[in-house]
Amino acid sequence: MAFPTRRLRRLRRTPALRRLRAESAIGVDDVVAPLFVREDITEPNPIASLPGIVQHTRESLVKEARALVELGVPGVILFGVTKAKDATGSQASDPDGIVQVALRDLRDEVGDDLVLMADLCLDEYTDHGHCGVLDAGGQPDNDATLERYAEVAVAQADAGADVVAPSGMMDGQVGAIRAGLDGAGHAQAAILAYSAKYASALYGPFRDAVDVSIVGGTGDRRTYQQDPRNVREALAEVAEDVAEGADMVMVKPALAYLDVLAAVRAAVDVPVAAYHVSGEYAMVKAAAERGWIDGQAVALEHLGAIKRAGADFVLTYLARELAQSLHG
Numbered sequence: 633m634a635f636p637t638r639r640l641r642r643l644r645r646t647p648a649l650r651r652l653r654a655e656s657a658i659g660v661d662d663v664v665a666p667l668f669v670r671e672d673i674t675e676p677n678p679i680a681s682l683p684g685i686v687q688h689t690r691e692s693l694v695k696e697a698r699a700l701v702e703l704g705v706p707g708v709i710l711f712g713v714t715k716a717k718d719a720t721g722s723q724a725s726d727p728d729g730i731v732q733v734a735l736r737d738l739r740d741e742v743g744d745d746l747v748l749m750a751d752l753c754l755d756e757y758t759d760h761g762h763c764g765v766l767d768a769g770g771q772p773d774n775d776a777t778l779e780r781y782a783e784v785a786v787a788q789a790d791a792g793a794d795v796v797a798p799s800g801m802m803d804g805q806v807g808a809i810r811a812g813l814d815g816a817g818h819a820q821a822a823i824l825a826y827s828a829k830y831a832s833a834l835y836g837p838f839r840d841a842v843d844v845s846i847v848g849g850t851g852d853r854r855t856y857q858q859d860p861r862n863v864r865e866a867l868a869e870v871a872e873d874v875a876e877g878a879d880m881v882m883v884k885p886a887l888a889y890l891d892v893l894a895a896v897r898a899a900v901d902v903p904v905a906a907y908h909v910s911g912e913y914a915m916v917k918a919a920a921e922r923g924w925i926d927g928q929a930v931a932l933e934h935l936g937a938i939k940r941a942g943a944d945f946v947l948t949y950l951a952r953e954l955a956q957s958l959h960g
């Protein structure tokens with residue numbers, strides 16, 4: 633009896649055949665490590681809900697960056713943890729604010745060996761925990777916040793950031809930041825826009841990491857972050873950001889939004905990033921700790937899936953582990 637159909641198992645027979653016909657791959661060149669730096673500590677401070685991740689001191693941050701360079705990781709994204717919070721998040725743009733100081737330390741240590749990205753937002757620095765300055769109704773005032781974002785961008789670029797990454801989901805933020813950077817002589821500073829950033833329950837451990845709790849209102853970001861039910865809206869956000877000058881765009885979180893990632897990949901030619909966020913990482917670690925899954929295998933599967941769906945690179949707390957396992 634004839635079977636004219638293709639036998640798909642033929643090309644799965646040996647590891648070498650499988651390697652040869654692989655359609656996508658995740659490697660050390662594809663990851664960016666998120667790092668937290670805190671101003672009032674003398675020892676690195678573990679984050680309970682992000683096992684293996686710490687709030688760094690300035691010194692331990694520099695050491696970590698050096699280790700990442702040795703492992704071949706091409707980029708980091710910095711988040712600051714500050715005690716001095718106020719209504720406008722003034723520490724975010726202060727030249728002596730923790731992220732600016734840390735950026736200078738890192739630039740001194742690693743030169744151009746590492747792409748230095750800075751998360752550009754106010755929530756780590758405001759006493760109310762929102763991503764902007766508030767209007768009378770207690771929600772971020774869009775245009776007043778844009779002025780602050782431009783100031784933060786300039787402070788970060790002055791301190792040596794290669795890339796600023798606005799994550800606040802205000803309308804017009806990319807255009808305002810581009811104008812601010814260009815006006816301050818930072819034409820070379822690039823913008824990675826958190827374009828399709830959803831109002832997700834998966835940011836919980838991150839908010840522990842930066843000591844943020846959202847005060848007042850409904851205690852969430854649903855008036856500015858995207859509705860998880862929508863995908864066309866993500867394409868509108870991405871189109872606006874690219875038109876305003878975004879050099880790269882991002883989808884966040886990653887795994888629950890792979891359809892969005894694939895749609896964004898198909899719609900634009902700029903590099904597309906995805907953020908495998910704190911909750912995604914924590915779930916892998918928690919289940920692995922109980923022996924319920926093979927953590928390393930699941931981590932690779934997660935990151936590989938994000939690449940397959942169309943990401944050029946992935947912001948992930950797994951960056952160091954991935955690099956170590958590939959070197960090992």
Ligand code: PBG
Binds near residue numbers: 755836838
């Ligand atoms: C905002 C910001 C957040 C994350 C990255 N940038 C938190 C938020 O929007 O509430 C989340 C990252 C993660 O969960 O890993 N500055």
